Amino acid sequence: MxxxxxxxxxxxxxxxxxxxxxxxxxxxxxxxxxxxxxxxxxxxxxxxxxxxxxxxxxxxxxxxxxxxxxxxxxxxxxxxxxxxxxxxxxxxxxxxxxxxxxxxxxxxxxxxxxxxxxxxxxxxxxxxxxxxxxxxxxxxxxxxxxxxxxxxxxxxxxxxxxxxxxxxxxxxxxSGIDPRVRQAQELMDADPGAPHTVQSLAAEVALSPSRFAHLFTQHVGQSPMRALQQARLRHAARLLEATELPAERVAALSGFTSPFHFSRAFRQRYGSPPGAYRSGVRQRASGERR
Missing domain, CATH: 2.60.120.280 (Regulatory protein AraC)
Incomplete structure (x- = not known):
């Protein structure tokens, strides 16, 4: 009851x-x-x-x-x-x-x-x-x-x-990280495909853009836009692993406006282009099932 x-x-x-x-x-x-x-x-x-x-x-x-x-x-x-x-x-x-x-x-x-x-x-x-x-x-x-x-x-x-x-x-x-910086990180991770900017993220945590950028870099060790790109690439990798969406659609959903820029950044981060990365994940999963 x-x-x-x-x-x-x-x-x-x-x-x-x-x-x-x-x-x-x-x-x-x-x-x-x-x-x-x-x-x-x-x-x-x-x-x-x-x-x-x-x-x-x-x-x-x-x-x-x-x-x-x-x-x-x-x-x-x-x-x-x-x-x-x-x-x-x-x-x-x-x-x-x-x-x-x-x-x-x-x-x-x-x-x-x-x-x-x-x-x-x-x-x-x-x-x-x-x-x-x-x-x-x-x-x-x-x-x-x-x-x-x-x-x-x-x-x-x-x-x-x-x-x-x-x-x-x-x-x-x-964590020792300023709560406002952590909040900005969480916003990026929760919706990396959103059109985040230094200005929009700073507004979310009630800081000026210059103060936010300085504080973020100080606590995280990289700029907000660099951290955002990393969050977008992680999101793209998950989509490639879990869906059959074409690479162009994965790029758009992950916040990349240019498929060429997405492919280049993805290769730099994961060592292979999106299509090859997906194939490699599927092959490893198939081998483990055997």
């Missing part, structure tokens, strides 16, 4: 389960502050925090001591096995997990919760339609198999988005 609700509770609201629960509890705070205690582990939940409590541990939660209210989505369900890997870096002990800070994707996560509420109520007739109006105070229980699986898919999206976003920020802090 999957149960989902959206509450906005005033000071004095509290829940105490001395024996814990037989399901997982997921909470996403949208306003105010909550305080959750799982076993001996306390967690403060502010707006944008995903807090997860595993089953089988005594827990209690309430509006934060200094807060006037606590607005939050909550879900009781059995977690999918794959989620434990995503949540593990955010373990606080006693099967409590606090995924924070999560910022920049709150709108997408809120949409997923609205969709989850609609999916939990789905009867199998027509398409589930998320309610765009106020959801505070609403509770839904997914009884049907399809409704449960759809609801869990939305929750899986929420857990993945939250853990990946918070994890990426932690990685940037620990």
């Amino acid at each position: 999957v149960t989902i609700g959206c509450f906005d509770q005033p000071t004095g609201y509290a829940v105490n389960r001395p024996r814990g629960a037989d399901s997982w509890l997921f909470t996403w705070t949208t306003g105010g502050c909550g305080r959750l205690v799982q076993g001996a582990v306390p967690v403060e939940a502010a707006a944008g925090d995903l807090v997860v409590l595993g089953p089988g541990m005594p827990h209690r939660y309430a509006v934060g001591p200094a807060a006037r209210h606590w607005a939050f989505w909550w879900v009781h369900c059995q977690a999918r096995a794959s989620w434990s890997t995503w949540l593990r870096p955010y373990a606080r002990g006693d099967r409590a997990y606090a995924v924070t800070p999560v910022s920049g994707i709150g709108g997408r996560i809120d949409e997923a919760f609205h969709r989850m509420l609609a999916d939990a109520r789905w009867t199998g007739h027509g398409a589930p339609r998320p309610d765009t109006g106020p959801t505070t105070g609403q509770v839904a229980v997914a009884h049907g198999t399809a409704a449960r699986e759809l609801a869990l898919c939305s929750l899986e999206e929420i857990v993945l988005l939250a853990t990946a976003t918070a994890g990426a920020r932690a990685d940037r802090r620990e």
Whole structure:
């Protein structure tokens, strides 16, 4: 069973389960502050925090001591096995997990919760339609198999988005590379075929083009445009390995406007032109299967 609700509770609201629960509890705070205690582990939940409590541990939660209210989505369900890997870096002990800070994707996560509420109520007739109006105070229980699986898919999206976003920020802090430079690198890697320029990348990270170019070169050891070309060549190599697209199409999808320039740059990077590279990959794969 999957149960989902959206509450906005005033000071004095509290829940105490001395024996814990037989399901997982997921909470996403949208306003105010909550305080959750799982076993001996306390967690403060502010707006944008995903807090997860595993089953089988005594827990209690309430509006934060200094807060006037606590607005939050909550879900009781059995977690999918794959989620434990995503949540593990955010373990606080006693099967409590606090995924924070999560910022920049709150709108997408809120949409997923609205969709989850609609999916939990789905009867199998027509398409589930998320309610765009106020959801505070609403509770839904997914009884049907399809409704449960759809609801869990939305929750899986929420857990993945939250853990990946918070994890990426932690990685940037620990790498020693300026977070703005890492963000620019991630933009290149995520969509190397886009028409990136020094000016557009600098604008994305709120730096002047000259400052961005200097900072990037200082931290990475090569210019932004050189790094972009390397990202495009890596993308092209993946497309050659995994698809049957012609080399001209691979070049265009990887951000190269000239097939001739693409072929020359690819040969310099990988030691053979695109067609020969693809043939070599296929031959090696065929040999390994034998």
